Amino acid sequence: IASDRDTIKNKEIAFKESLILCSKRINTTYRGNETQA
Helix, strand or coil: CHHHHHHHHHHHHHHHHHHHHHHHHHHHHHHHHHHHC
């Protein structure tokens, strides 16, 4: 059942990528708030 393993791997990769994107977004908004203050 390699296909199942691939789907799980792809889901994990997508999850990690979305986490990275979220943290980047939070970082940019935080920096933007700092410059405004």
